[in-house]
Amino acid sequence: MTENHTTVAAPEETAHLSLELGRLLLMNGSDTARAKEAVERFAHGLGYESHLSITFEALLLTVIAENQFRTKVGSHIPATTVNMTAVESLNRIVDDTASGLLDVVTITSRLTVLEYSKPLYPWWLVAAALGLTGASLSRLFGGDWSVFATVFIASTIGTAVRQRLGRWHVHQLAIPFITALVSGIIGGVGMRLHPSNIPALCLIAPAMLLVPGVPLINGIRDAIDNNMTLSLSRLSFAVLVVVAIALGLFTATVVTGVGIPISGPTPLLPIAEDAAFSALTTIGYVFLFNVTASAAWACIICGVCCHALRTALLHLGLDIISGTVLSSLVAGLLAHIFARRFRTPPTTFAFPGVVALVPGSYAFRAFIGCLQILKAGALASSGLVAETASLILYTILLTSAIAVGLAIALSIPLPAWHRNPNAV
Template sequence: MSEQRPADPLDTVLDAAVLLQDNGQSTSTTLLAVDRLNSGLGVRSRLIPSWASLILVGDRPRVAAVTPTSINMRRVAAAMRVIDRAEDGPLDLADVAAGLSAAATLRPSHAGVFVLACATGSGALAVIFGADDVRAVLLAAASAAVGGALRRALGRFGVGVLIQAFVAAVVAGLVGAAAVHLNLGAAAGIVALCPAMILVPGPHILNGALDLLSLRTSLGAARITFAAMVLVSIALGLVVGLHAGGQALPVTGVTAAVPLYLDVLAAAVAAASYSVYFSMPYRMIGWPVLAGMAAHGVHWWALSVVGTSLATAALLACLVVGVLLVPLSHFLRMPFAAIGFAAVVSLVPGMFVFRMLSGVMQLPGNSSAQVLTATASDGAVAVTVTAAMAIGLVVPMRLRDSLLHRSR
């Protein structure tokens, strides 16, 4: 009878890294978690992350495949609770392995709650973008709810993220085309775009930007490429749905300003809704809601009172979120990605991205100066706002990581 080999602590360290990477944790926090586990388990290793695999260099190299396309912050939060105990002293390997196994089995948000969150998130974005007709808000909410139900149904059959996003965007396009026939005016465009906005892979965009700023260029480029593929699927679905209804995705357009109180309240609803999309533990939802309200208050003040650009307003808002939530996430041992992304992801410039993609699609048949100018302008706004958001979030995170490394 052969003896059973003892468990290898480095295999457990790699399992933890895979769990975090696959479920949306930022790369810098994953690397820090590996350092903590090394300390708690009394081993030494170094993690080399990439899009398709993780390499753990210790007594010998270990390789594990990863697919970082989903977001499940319940799993991240549960894993981080296990890992963070490394700061309290030596860890028992069996307890760590059991805790990670339990975290890996946690399910995403309930389907009914997810569909409801799709409705409230889209309706809240419609308010933030200036919809002043109740019918427009209700249509945007109903469209997103149908799209959310279809996404969950397709997911049960193993259909991938790209097809799910495409189908939900087709529904948004069809409802947006119907809104035009209801004489909703400029609000009809909001009806089409807001259900598509909740499909924008904000965490992947911001995680990719954070990786690029940290000079993890290959991983950052891979994250951005994946996010771009999802955005293209959304844009194609919108175009198909609108074309089926005899309409087209506008290349130009502006959003109306909303009062401060309404913007802040809608931001709270949006932050709570996005928390459900990311399968965040319900007890944590209050933190991104409060931070999202503060961020949108600063964003509104910067745009309406000071008159800054969208990028500057986004930078200031994300700095506020980082300053508020980075220390809180450390002392309360909550993953920053779970509470930070939900607070600011509604600021991701998805509307400008969609208008840019619409212009790109029209260029082969219409390369007029107006289309070229509008497409380039929307693309520039989308890039600068996303970069500003990443910088606003990464500065407090870098400061925290630097302080933690010095303390160790």
Template sequence: MTAPSLLTPPRLEEAAHLILRVGRLLLGSGADTGHALRRIETMAAALGVEADVFISSERLLLTVRAGAAFRTKLSHPLTGAGISMSRLGRLDAVVDRLVDGSIDLGEAERRLDAVEAAPPLYPGWLVVAAVGATTACLARLFGADWPVVAAAFLAGIASTGLRRLLARRGANPFGAAFLTAFASGLLGALALKAVPRAVATPCVAAAGMILVPGVPLINGISDVAGGHIEIGLARLASGTITILAIGFGLFLAAALAGDALPVSSGAGAVPVVQDVLVSGLAAFGYALLFDVPLRAVWACILCGMAGHGLRTALGAAGIEIATGTLVCATLVGLLAHRFGAHRRLPPVTFAFPGVVAMIPGSYALRAAIGSLQLMALGPASPGALVAETLSLAIAAMVMTAAVGTGLVLAAALQHVRPVR
């Protein structure tokens, strides 16, 4: 039954504003389109209104109706304040309280004000140090020696600090990705000049991979799979352009430092046990970067170990990497839903830190570097470079799709009920 109080234009206006605000904040905090739509539909039903919403890559357009009255509103731009799993959890909590009748529209607005004004859970210096450690872990997962891992740690600290500074200054995201990749890659390459016979590629690639927009890429795949084509393609296009900007920045940094970034990795394999432990530590850094609540960080670490670590174990057993990525992403998705139900947090809280290390950032970056080399060489490009660049680009797309498909499959399995 439609709530009588919402039949009046002022109350309908309040409901439309609240629903639109929640949807915008959810998308800006890292929710995929399906999650935002479900929350909007839940709120509308609880408030006694009908809601039609259109989500584009830039704004939301909402129409709510109660009886003969209706309101249509356009949201502010979907810029957001960055990926924050703690903010997602608090937003879901506000919606839940509104739905069960614990709070009214006015109190919900006040709680949303508090959510928007709340600072990140972790101090900046801790996040910078944790992401630096994650960068070092990624370099090790690429098979780097320990001096290169140490240089990657320094590059990761510089990368995260500069990225946060540019974000506060409102810099263009693509320009910020280029500048950050250039500065951190140059620092890592120069630091390794003091180490004889050190190969800078794993360090530079790890410094760039920490910038790869794994969350938008994963959400893009999820959105496309869920039928939200327009916003999904926009997210994938934005992620692809960001990767190209990162690759260009690293390419210029290596050229300025006098190092050639080979398209082939040449990295050795990391022992499976070490891979599992390092993957868990990398997930810890991502958990802090994504502002995951402390009570849930241990679950993020477990998801990271089950993701990249298990994929390495499967590879050692002869399973090719795309299949291993699909299997492990599905497992991480299932664990994420279990942890989410147990901790009363969105499943993405655990899924993102668990699978981001499996996003083929090194493949994508090396494909971007290869593309730049092809552009420079033109018709004189050797066939091996053309073939390897295409192979890397295809592998990056297939593995990114495997990660997204695994998470979508895990979500679908949650709704399967056994036949009695």
């Protein structure tokens, strides 16, 4: 056992604390590989060898003590968000335990405090910040200032509804459906009162905030690390959430009469304007991910460099798929570097960087196109079928492009001067 401990942990107590640490890391957005490494280093700091297995349903920890094996099962709460402050605090607990500075009583106390700690920012500020993020996304997609104002209101109220539903422990698939429906109705009514150039953006832009970016990115990382079962579980959950969002939007179109067209142009902003609204887009995720003020600038840099770079490449004549791969590569590399610097999950920086690249608009329109084909049956026009098929292909190719760019970036070994010797 570690000699510096004033209280020696029993194997059962070590297993319990290790599983609690792993659960908190995962529910606050840490990826599988980092959580596994942190838990095993934490148990080693208490004097035990351990092996952690992570599935979508549970955590399975084996503690080895004096040639005896003790196995304990812990619950796994799939993460749908990131709490950067909590992950930083958990990493400090791991470091201090590995250095022999903490006893069992202190560890238990610090984990309990983290379990019930409040976010850095009040709910209304998070809602307003995400309202700004949604409004900025609408500008990136070509909306005018009327759309900007309407989306800001719809996104802010939609986020407040989403937070309330989360506190009421509503089903995880019901939350995106209800939120998309509420924000879509508000956006549609706003366009009825003040018509604009692209009314569908008032439904689509708020729904983009509901896209489950953390499960998507962590699912990709699991695939890279050959955790295929967990990867498929996370990616399947993300697909179900997107379907729930699309159903909410479709219901909103029926209620308000503001349709979402299957076809439509993709505008290309001037690079300077694109960079400005890309920066504003990331602000909501700074608050949502509980990012400290000292690290907020890193999220903004990822967002600006990623989307503005793709816009610049498109201005130079590069196709959107190749531009998305290169932009995601840059976002992933920056996120990789910042994650090492701040000792947090790469998703903290990667998702704000690629959020404007996520083809949510294509996916939502493709789903609505499929519904229209089902309704028309054999009378569906060849144009509708072709456009829907095109949207499906674009969704798959753009999502794959983001995945490839991030996968390449996250697999690049960083130089020694980027590494923190205590990083987990």
